[in-house]
Amino acid sequence: MNESKPILEAKNLEVRKGGTIILNVPFLLIPKGEILSLIGPNGAGKTTLLQTLSYLFKPFQGEIFFKGEKVNANHSVFEYRRKLAMVFQEPLLFDTTVFDNVASGLKIRRMKKQEIRRIVMEHLDQLGMGHLSHRSARTLSGGEAQRTSLARAFAIQPEVLLLDEPFASLDPPSRESLIEDLERILRQTRTTTIFATHDRLEALRLSDRIAVMNGGKILQIGTPGEVMNHPVDEFVASFVGVETVLTGRVIKRNGGTFVVSISGKEIEAVGEAHLGEAVILCIRPENVTLSIHPSKEATSARNVFLGKIVKITSLGLYQKVQLHCGFPLVAYVTHHSLEELSLREGKEVKVSFKATAIHVVRKKEK
Amino acid sequence: MVFGYWDLGGVKMDLILEGIKKAFWLLITFDPEVMGITLLSLQVSGTATLVSLLIGISVGTAVALSKFPGRRIVISLINTGMGLPPVVVGLFVTIFLWRNGPLGFFRILYTPTAMIIAQTVIAAPIVMGITLVAIQQLPPKLRLQILALGATRLQMVWILIKEAKLPLLAAVMAGFGGVISEVGASIMVGGNIKGYSRVLTTATVMETSRGNFDIAIALGIILLLMAYFINLILTQIQQRERSR
Numbered sequence: 001m002n003e004s005k006p007i008l009e010a011k012n013l014e015v016r017k018g019g020t021i022i023l024n025v026p027f028l029l030i031p032k033g034e035i036l037s038l039i040g041p042n043g044a045g046k047t048t049l050l051q052t053l054s055y056l057f058k059p060f061q062g063e064i065f066f067k068g069e070k071v072n073a074n075h076s077v078f079e080y081r082r083k084l085a086m087v088f089q090e091p092l093l094f095d096t097t098v099f100d101n102v103a104s105g106l107k108i109r110r111m112k113k114q115e116i117r118r119i120v121m122e123h124l125d126q127l128g129m130g131h132l133s134h135r136s137a138r139t140l141s142g143g144e145a146q147r148t149s150l151a152r153a154f155a156i157q158p159e160v161l162l163l164d165e166p167f168a169s170l171d172p173p174s175r176e177s178l179i180e181d182l183e184r185i186l187r188q189t190r191t192t193t194i195f196a197t198h199d200r201l202e203a204l205r206l207s208d209r210i211a212v213m214n215g216g217k218i219l220q221i222g223t224p225g226e227v228m229n230h231p232v233d234e235f236v237a238s239f240v241g242v243e244t245v246l247t248g249r250v251i252k253r254n255g256g257t258f259v260v261s262i263s264g265k266e267i268e269a270v271g272e273a274h275l276g277e278a279v280i281l282c283i284r285p286e287n288v289t290l291s292i293h294p295s296k297e298a299t300s301a302r303n304v305f306l307g308k309i310v311k312i313t314s315l316g317l318y319q320k321v322q323l324h325c326g327f328p329l330v331a332y333v334t335h336h337s338l339e340e341l342s343l344r345e346g347k348e349v350k351v352s353f354k355a356t357a358i359h360v361v362r363k364k365e366k
Numbered sequence: 367m368v369f370g371y372w373d374l375g376g377v378k379m380d381l382i383l384e385g386i387k388k389a390f391w392l393l394i395t396f397d398p399e400v401m402g403i404t405l406l407s408l409q410v411s412g413t414a415t416l417v418s419l420l421i422g423i424s425v426g427t428a429v430a431l432s433k434f435p436g437r438r439i440v441i442s443l444i445n446t447g448m449g450l451p452p453v454v455v456g457l458f459v460t461i462f463l464w465r466n467g468p469l470g471f472f473r474i475l476y477t478p479t480a481m482i483i484a485q486t487v488i489a490a491p492i493v494m495g496i497t498l499v500a501i502q503q504l505p506p507k508l509r510l511q512i513l514a515l516g517a518t519r520l521q522m523v524w525i526l527i528k529e530a531k532l533p534l535l536a537a538v539m540a541g542f543g544g545v546i547s548e549v550g551a552s553i554m555v556g557g558n559i560k561g562y563s564r565v566l567t568t569a570t571v572m573e574t575s576r577g578n579f580d581i582a583i584a585l586g587i588i589l590l591l592m593a594y595f596i597n598l599i600l601t602q603i604q605q606r607e608r609s610r
Contacts, residue, residue, distance in 0.1 A: 056510050082516035092511040095529055104525075105515040156516070 005068070007032040007192050008053065008160055013062035015052055023048045023216040030194065035186060037203035038196040039239065040213035046196035048216070050162045053194070054084050082109060085158035089165045091145035093137040098129060098148050101137055105156040123155045127181055143174030154185065163195035167202065179205070200240055204228070212236045233361055237282045242359070243330035244283040250275055257355055265326040268302045269358040280361040287357035288331035290321065291350045292341050301352035309347050325351055385583025392584055404588060407565040410478050411546040414485030418541050421486070422493025423534065427523055430501035444498060447491025456551030459484045463555065476557035484551040489541040496540060500533035501526060535604040539597055546593055
């Protein structure tokens with residue numbers, strides 16, 4: 001499987017602020033070359049984890065191992081930090097030229113002028129900022145400033161790159177353009193990257209693994225497919241974009257499937273669950289089909305209901321349709337489908353989704 | 367110096383015009399005594415400003431960046447120190463340097479050195495106070511970003527000071543301005559000794575009390591011009607940094 005050695009490993013990491021535990025990560029292992037994203041709401045602990053991993057924040061307890069060796073927080077911690085690079089949500093540039101900004105990390109490491117010149121220009125060009133090297137940092141646009149901050153980070157050729165919501169303050173076109181460039185550079189250089197974001201689409205796009213955080217803990221860590229399609233609990237499910245989360249009890253079992261009663265309706269799902277067990281059903285909105293055909297033609301969808309459209313919201317490329325079928329349900333349809341089916345609020349439609357498209361979370365009774 | 371005169375009933379404008387004429391004359395002829403006084407003013411206040419920069423910037427930065435019990439009290443003391451009455455400073459320095467005082471064995475009372483000490487005590491809190499605010503005003507995450515770039519604590523402090531160069535240049539001007547124009551402490555600890563510890567401000571006091579208004583005005587004009595030109599240079603540096 002993965003033959004790369006772990007480049008970063010954290011054990012029993014705990015951070016406290018005024019007595020309260022704000023980060024509690026018993027174990028985290030990051031293989032070399034991996035792009036790991038941390039997603040979660042504000043206050044989840046993403047920034048704290050990133051800052052603790054680089055010892056910008058001192059943990060109450062815990063150990064960090066870099067390439068197998070324990071990092072000593074008390075002695076020359078700056079030597080460890082010199083192997084990492086961090087980019088924040090704000091560019092945090094110095095009041096000087098773009099060139100001097102990108103060179104700052106190298107000057108700190110006392111590199112020679114000619115070397116600095118070569119490396120700085122190389123990384124500025126990589127991010128399309130070469131022509132602005134003489135400009136004052138004060139005159140840059142948001143996107144240009146963040147590019148400079150990234151170039152400054154890449155210029156030191158870090159072994160681990162830490163990004164704390166680097167695109168959050170940018171307007172959509174700048175964000176898109178920068179994500180593309182970052183993706184290209186990361187694939188080329190195979191730099192181990194950990195980045196925090198609250199945009200799950202960003203995470204999906206860039207990461208090898210996603211870690212969902214909340215309340216200072218990592219709730220789930222796995223490949224995008226694992227996390228998105230098999231969320232481990234309600235919170236993760238709702239955070240990764242499963243819009244319909246229903247709770248009910250198992251009332252029937254049929255071999256490989258079972259039936260759950262929710263608000264008087266029966267929903268069939270695939271999996272193992274015991275009679276009477278409380279379960280959570282997660283249905284991704286992309287898997288819900290709407291139709292207005294009155295016929296009773298056989299489909300492979302086992303779950304067919306009549307639903308009333310409660311609300312239609314535009315999400316840009318597609319429409320979010322909220323329905324009530326006895327239980328709340330959310331579907332995504334294309335603009336084309338919306339028009340074709342003349343969907344509008346208040347209309348009754350036929351709703352269907354496959355039993356196999358339901359992700360079941362078995363509630364652990366305490 | 368030439369005997370001055372004053373006319374009780376005459377037009378007051380005469381005094382001022384005579385003063386300006388005298389000033390130009392003293393300058394153009396490089397009157398040795400006036401030159402000496404001017405040079406000493408620059409030396410004493412310049413040295414005091416430099417020393418207070420060293421003390422002021424290091425203490426100001428240290429207080430801005432650290433958390434310790436009693437920090438608020440220290441900051442209040444610094445802010446109070448910014449408005450310290452120079453005569454009070456003169457009084458305390460005199461007591462310390464008095465023959466039988468704690469530092470009397472140095473025998474530096476009534477010397478330019480004593481003046482430098484007094485002026486440093488006046489200027490240092492001003493520099494400290496402005497540095498404190500200048501550093502505190504930097505974006506709080508900037509410190510983290512600098513550390514994240516692999517800086518040692520010392521490198522970080524140096525970079526932060528460079529980032530605050532605009533307000534710090536203002537601190538230099540405020541410190542220098544405060545001491546070049548200071549007279550109370552300078553007279554008390556310097557003694558205004560001719561050719562030794564007499565500076566522009568103390569000489570002006572003396573000439574005025576003797577009624578030599580023309581010479582006093584001349585010295586006053588030189589003092590104003592000097593202060594103006596030095597601040598002009600510092601302002602140029604500051605505003606040039608600003609527009610870069």
